[in-house]
Amino acid sequence: MRSRLKVLSDQVRRGLASAALRxxxxxxxxxxxxxxxLLMAGKDPVKAYxxxxxxxxxxxxxxxxxxxxxxxxxxxxxxxxxxxxLGLINVGGEGQLYMGAWLATWGAITFTALPAIAFxxxxxxxxxxxxxxxxxxxxxxxxxxxxxxxxxxxxxxYVAPLIVGYFVYGAWRSAESSAFPQSPAFPPxxxxxxxxxxRIHLGLVLAxxxxxxxxxxxxRTAWGLRMRAIGGNPEAARRLGIRLGWYIVIVLFxxxxxxxxxxxxxxxxxxxxxxxxxxxGYGFVGFMISWLAGGSPLGMLLMSFLLAVIFAGGSxxxxxxGVPFAAVxxxxxxxxxxxxxxxxxxxxxxx
Amino acid sequence: xxxxxxxPLVSLRGISKGFPNVQANDSVDLDFFRGExxxxxxxxxxxxxxxMKILYGFYRADRGEIMVNGExxxxxxxLDARRLRIGMVFQTFxxxxxxxxxxxxxxxxxxxxxxxxxxxxxxxxxxxxxxxxLDVDPGATVRDLCIGDQQKVEVLKLLxxxxxxxxxxxxxxxxxxxxxxxxxxxxxxxRDDGYSIVFITHKLRxxxxxxxxxxxxxxxxxxxxxxxxxxxxxxxxxxxxEAAAPAEMRTAAPGQRTVSxxxxxxLRGVSAKARGGQTRLKEIDLELHSGEILGVAGVSGNGxxxxxxxxxxxxxxxxxxxxxxxxxxxxxxxxxxxxSGIGFIPEEPLAxxxxxxxxxxxxxxxxxxxxxxxxxxxxLDWSAVRADVERSYGALGLSAPGPHTQARALSGGNxxxxxxxxxxxxxxxxxxxxxxxxGLDVVSATSARRLLATIRDSGASVLLVSEDLDELYGLSxxxxxxxxxxxxxxxxxxxxxxEEIGHLMTGTGCGHAQ
Numbered sequence: 001m002r003s004r005l006k007v008l009s010d011q012v013r014r015g016l017a018s019a020a021l022r023x024x025x026x027x028x029x030x031x032x033x034x035x036x037x038l039l040m041a042g043k044d045p046v047k048a049y050x051x052x053x054x055x056x057x058x059x060x061x062x063x064x065x066x067x068x069x070x071x072x073x074x075x076x077x078x079x080x081x082x083x084x085x086l087g088l089i090n091v092g093g094e095g096q097l098y099m100g101a102w103l104a105t106w107g108a109i110t111f112t113a114l115p116a117i118a119f120x121x122x123x124x125x126x127x128x129x130x131x132x133x134x135x136x137x138x139x140x141x142x143x144x145x146x147x148x149x150x151x152x153x154x155x156x157x158y159v160a161p162l163i164v165g166y167f168v169y170g171a172w173r174s175a176e177s178s179a180f181p182q183s184p185a186f187p188p189x190x191x192x193x194x195x196x197x198x199r200i201h202l203g204l205v206l207a208x209x210x211x212x213x214x215x216x217x218x219x220r221t222a223w224g225l226r227m228r229a230i231g232g233n234p235e236a237a238r239r240l241g242i243r244l245g246w247y248i249v250i251v252l253f254x255x256x257x258x259x260x261x262x263x264x265x266x267x268x269x270x271x272x273x274x275x276x277x278x279x280x281g282y283g284f285v286g287f288m289i290s291w292l293a294g295g296s297p298l299g300m301l302l303m304s305f306l307l308a309v310i311f312a313g314g315s316x317x318x319x320x321x322g323v324p325f326a327a328v329x330x331x332x333x334x335x336x337x338x339x340x341x342x343x344x345x346x347x348x349x350x351x
Numbered sequence: 352x353x354x355x356x357x358x359p360l361v362s363l364r365g366i367s368k369g370f371p372n373v374q375a376n377d378s379v380d381l382d383f384f385r386g387e388x389x390x391x392x393x394x395x396x397x398x399x400x401x402x403m404k405i406l407y408g409f410y411r412a413d414r415g416e417i418m419v420n421g422e423x424x425x426x427x428x429x430l431d432a433r434r435l436r437i438g439m440v441f442q443t444f445x446x447x448x449x450x451x452x453x454x455x456x457x458x459x460x461x462x463x464x465x466x467x468x469x470x471x472x473x474x475x476x477x478x479x480x481x482x483x484x485l486d487v488d489p490g491a492t493v494r495d496l497c498i499g500d501q502q503k504v505e506v507l508k509l510l511x512x513x514x515x516x517x518x519x520x521x522x523x524x525x526x527x528x529x530x531x532x533x534x535x536x537x538x539x540x541x542r543d544d545g546y547s548i549v550f551i552t553h554k555l556r557x558x559x560x561x562x563x564x565x566x567x568x569x570x571x572x573x574x575x576x577x578x579x580x581x582x583x584x585x586x587x588x589x590x591x592x593e594a595a596a597p598a599e600m601r602t603a604a605p606g607q608r609t610v611s612x613x614x615x616x617x618l619r620g621v622s623a624k625a626r627g628g629q630t631r632l633k634e635i636d637l638e639l640h641s642g643e644i645l646g647v648a649g650v651s652g653n654g655x656x657x658x659x660x661x662x663x664x665x666x667x668x669x670x671x672x673x674x675x676x677x678x679x680x681x682x683x684x685x686x687x688x689x690x691s692g693i694g695f696i697p698e699e700p701l702a703x704x705x706x707x708x709x710x711x712x713x714x715x716x717x718x719x720x721x722x723x724x725x726x727x728x729x730x731l732d733w734s735a736v737r738a739d740v741e742r743s744y745g746a747l748g749l750s751a752p753g754p755h756t757q758a759r760a761l762s763g764g765n766x767x768x769x770x771x772x773x774x775x776x777x778x779x780x781x782x783x784x785x786x787x788x789x790g791l792d793v794v795s796a797t798s799a800r801r802l803l804a805t806i807r808d809s810g811a812s813v814l815l816v817s818e819d820l821d822e823l824y825g826l827s828x829x830x831x832x833x834x835x836x837x838x839x840x841x842x843x844x845x846x847x848x849x850e851e852i853g854h855l856m857t858g859t860g861c862g863h864a865q
Contacts, residue, residue, distance in 0.1 A: 220729075220730060220731070221728055221729055221730065221731070222720045222723070222724040222728035222729075222730075222731055223728055225713065225716060225717065225720065225731065226717070226720060228706070228709070229706045229709070229717050232706030232707065232708055232709060233702070233703075233705065233706045233707060235702060235703045236697075236702075236703055236704055236705055236706055236717075237706075237717075238665055238685060239663060239665065239685070239695055239697060239703060239704070240689065240717050240718060241684070241685045241686030241687075241688070241689035241690065242686070242717075243684065243686060
């Protein structure tokens with residue numbers, strides 16, 4: 001028994017070591033490729049990377065900003081990982097994030113007189129329901145066998161920001177600063193509390209809690225086993241009497257709700273009002289994180305931290321090197337490209 | 352005979368091939384001569400198909416060499432094999448359904464001119480088909496042909512492309528009894544003309560009916576080669592399974608049974624639309640009583656799958672009524688039906704019965720999650736699952752595999768046993784068994800049949816879908832024959848002959864293009 005445990009732990013260690021090596025390699029190749037891009041743009045990549053490390057990981061303020069960025073990334077990553085256990089591909093984290101923020105904003109500017117103790121749970125509820133119902137539409141279409149969820153979630157990403165835009169340019173447009181399309185400010189009680197005297201907010205607790213629940217439900221509960229059965233073999237799951245359609249709708253609702261929490265936390269804790277285009281593509285990066293980590297909770301925690309560093313570095317380079325913020329998208333694309341190429345390569349080797 | 356003077360047409364020497372976790376072929380030496388039908392016999396996973404796919408260039412051997420006409424050849428792809436005049440008919444055909452017979456044949460010709468002479472190809476097809484009894488209309492669209500005729504087109508393709516070695520991989524699996532007979536007649540004529548035929552199968556009866564020489568494979572090695580005159584069922588079985596030959600090949604024929612007042616299952620005028628496939632169920636009426644096995648005969652694809660799916664609640668009834676144990680179950684969900692005491696044995700255990708990468712224990716838990724859930728699903732009682740697995744294997748007289756083995760790592764027989772244990776361990780009142788012995792070796796198949804007979808004797812009802820007439824006759828209390836989604840006949844096994852079933856299964860008129 002002991003020797004078996006030892007063999008098992010050896011295997012786990014070896015697995016972790018090879019996974020770590022893989023991530024480091026991916027990162028190195030990506031950084032080298034992005035360095036070449038920076039060189040071509042006439043920038044100094046070594047200095048750029050040095051700046052990133054120094055200003056994000058080297059100072060407590062920089063680190064806190066990284067964690068602020070990490071919150072929506074982690075939440076949207078879980079929003080992708082959860083349905084992926086059922087074999088569902090949710091590309092709609094971005095749209096769900098916007099709709100969570102939208103419904104939360106409605107609550108914040110409607111029930112202005114509520115005390116904070118009631119407001120925070122209300123915002124969490126509204127953010128969840130907003131993102132959740134948006135994703136549940138795709139779930140229903142899929143469960144009925146009408147539209148593939150990859151297509152519908154992807155396309156709905158383009159609709160959600162337009163809905164938000166419609167409201168902030170129209171009905172909700174703030175009177176005080178009519179120059180900017182944005183909603184009125186949230187009442188102070190509708191701002192998520194901040195932690196440690198930094199910009200880090202309650203969303204971090206929500207994100208970690210969501211991650212822990214995700215792990216527990218998947219690994220320990222009967223529902224998790226059913227969901228993994230659906231992902232592993234829907235044909236067998238159907239024959240065993242598992243209600244596929246029901247699970248598809250519910251799981252996409254919950255996943256959308258989690259992404260909605262990210263949007264709610266952004267507007268409530270950071271911006272204090274709803275603006276059009278407030279997300280720099282967190283939902284898409286969350287998708288990447290989930291696939292990079294293969295849905296593993298620990299992996300998502302690490303990868304969302306890493307990509308938060310890159311995100312924070314992006315705004316930094318804008319200042320120090322005059323590289324536009326959008327340039328980080330190049331780096332993200334390079335990473336994604338390497339990961340996809342590597343998956344194909346590994347598959348061919350196995351075959 | 353001049354065979355010895357001429358030497359073998361194809362010689363395999365020391366062929367070895369390993370896949371991850373399994374050595375499929377281990378130093379195999381084998382000769383094929385002109386003018387012989389050579390059967391490759393062995394249970395599933397014995398390495399027959401792999402060996403022949405190496406000869407056809409589909410796989411490459413890790414070690415060993417292949418000699419054709421005494422010359423060493425390096426066969427790297429099916430193209431190389433075809434150049435050496437080696438052809439193979441696969442289990443799943445490689446025809447293009449939308450094209451005509453002549454076009455399919457032309458596509459396979461080694462030197463197809465830019466503008467193929469249609470008339471010439473059609474004439475050649477007619478000549479060859481006349482000579483070997485492979486009559487197919489060259490102008491017919493392949494989609495419209497029955498399976499037996501499609502197989503003839505596959506053979507024609509090889510013959511017109513000048514193949515001298517013809518390899519048939521489980522060629523009879525898809526055929527009705529009288530089609531098998533005519534295939535054997537074709538093979539014998541080809542043999543008489545000097546072709547070398549290799550026939551892969553795991554059915555003893557077929558081997559004895561048509562082969563000149565028989566090579567038995569066991570776990571990747573040659574267990575022995577016999578000439579037709581030396582071979583008997585018993586010698587072949589002992590070669591296939593070493594000493595562990597099954598004591599009894601057939602289950603006892605059923606006796607007379609009493610009929611219960613309320614049928615376990617009753618279908619009244621049930622019709623169903625299939626998703627994707629074109630076969631529908633049309634006005635099915637049937638009753639299945641407790642303590643009865645109802646055999647369903649038919650060529651696969653004639654509504655068997657839909658019938659099973661309708662009973663299990665996976666496919667809705669478009670019309671008609673379904674009663675389970677006297678209650679109207681027409682609108683019950685699959686989960687409701689399963690909870691009412693219905694089990695299933697799927698036709699493809701790995702694809703339809705289990706989650707391949709889950710363990711034996713997890714798959715067992717999936718069979719009855721309500722029972723093992725604690726705190727409303729927040730936790731699972733794995734020790735109860737483990738106890739149930741032990742108990743249900745024990746009840747079947749089997750020993751359970753390691754609980755943490757993944758389902759996909761189990762052999763075909765062990766996987767089927769794990770499903771039998773899970774489904775029968777719940778003491779079902781009705782079991783839908785679809786091809787429960789397909790792909791199983793003789794020993795596993797016999798034990799699976801015995802289990803079905805046992806649960807029948809304990810009062811359960813069984814719907815047995817099978818393409819093996821021996822199995823249907825051996826087990827069924829009553830038989831129905833499905834053809835194009837209809838029940839074309841209901842009979843007691845003693846009242847209907849094999850030939851009659853064969854004709855009913857195929858709608859008799861097969862052999863002529865529409």
